[in-house]
Amino acid sequence: MKLTRSLVAFALATTPLALLGSASVAQTAPTNAPAETGAPTVVLVHGAWADGSSWAKVIPLLQAKGIRVLGVQNPLTSLADDVAATKRVLADVNGPVVLVGHSWAGTVITEAGTDPKVKALVYVAAFANKEGQTGGDLVGAYPKPPALGTVWDDGKGFLRQTEQGMIDNFAADLPREEARTLFVTQGPLAASTFGDKVTAPAWRTVPSWYIVSANDRVISPQMERDLAAQMKAKTTVLQSSHVSLLSHPKEVAAVIEDAVASVAARK
Template sequence: MTTIQTSLRLIAAAAAFAAICTQAASAATADPNAKPSVVIVHGAFADGSDWSKVIPILQAKGVKVTAVQNPLTSLADDVAATRRAIAAQPGKVVLVGHSWGGTVITDAGQHDKVASLVYVAAFAPDAGKSTAETGEGYPAAPGSKRFVADAEGFLSLPEAAMREDFAQDVPAAQAAVMTATQGPIQAKAFADKVTSAAWTTKPSWFIVSARDRMIDPGLLRAMAKKINARTTELQASHVPQQSRPADVAKVILDAVAATR
């Protein structure tokens, strides 16, 4: 191959790369005419499939949905994954977080595209506070005493805890699948502090699970009140998205409607 041919190929490759970057930048720019989309952030001991019952309901209403797959290695890593998902949306975003995912959206929700936040049985820390600090002064929920740590400090839930404390209102077979698909979380992540609190500047919705055995329901109610959220209380476990998907979808759709 001649030097000229090599140079031409390098120029072509550079041009192709530049085109890809331009397309990516264009996709990241908000389209003011685009319908609001939903980005869902799962919590600890779960993955994106935890929302498999709610997503079809939202899609049937014409809503674009993206479920983030959190690495669950640190708050910073999960926030970074969430921000990438937000940036990829065509327009405004309703950002939804479950459990630990509430801490993630509290931080990631400062993104310019985020119009509102939906907390589902979730933590909503103050700026400069960690998830662990948010629970101080409230009883430890039964399920929080059943974590199992591996040699590298990642926490998971045994099947009995998943069935009895995490998702006690779903069929046992479903809880078994949730056990198999759960994402272990690095224990140190619970001590990571949020850099800012998006709920101080953006409207919020909050679902309180009255039968929650992973986060004290009293703490959920207190957080919902503190952030001045539009609150819905369900007689459900820690995973209303699994046991009450239609009710959870309704709250998310209310937030979507409010952003139009």
């Protein structure tokens, strides 16, 4: 034991500091960190009652086209917290960003998308608030969607979808087994988020794309159409449930690719 410790001590004492520094960097630098380049990076932001794995079918399609992709893991505790999580990822990107948000994350990218790196916004069945507007304001302006009737309040300030709600409303066009998995992996949403206000909507100055889910039972499809028109977004309508990113990943990826191509062409 003493001999082994002596050898380790000798190795550390005789190894040049420069090598130790480079070894430290090699151990801590993320292997997927984007290189410095002008090519757009796609940053994916998940919504309520979900996590980053909700993009699992879209990510490989984008990567197959040579597009760099990063994902945000939202805590879903407040708009400020989710925006902070998104900005941490944006800070790691060198070059232009196509910022994509699903569902509640539409509010997040609306607030976080004012970052100068963000050159395009893609909304997937998502909120797109005006100044001072909350998610609750948007939901309340339209007939109550079925998914709000299958919400479980844990009594501690967080909301979840019930298993049946996930099957019938949230992911109605996915196989039952897949919807049940989403029930297990869902991220609980702080009820207080429905009262969080957007300050400066990024879509007023950033070119936007919108994917409407025509069969959405979580957010009003009419609201989605109205928001897309309000933003003058390039709009695609899919015959999909709320989770088009899982039931129609090719179509969703194609819209994101279009946004990426548009950003690249502007250079």
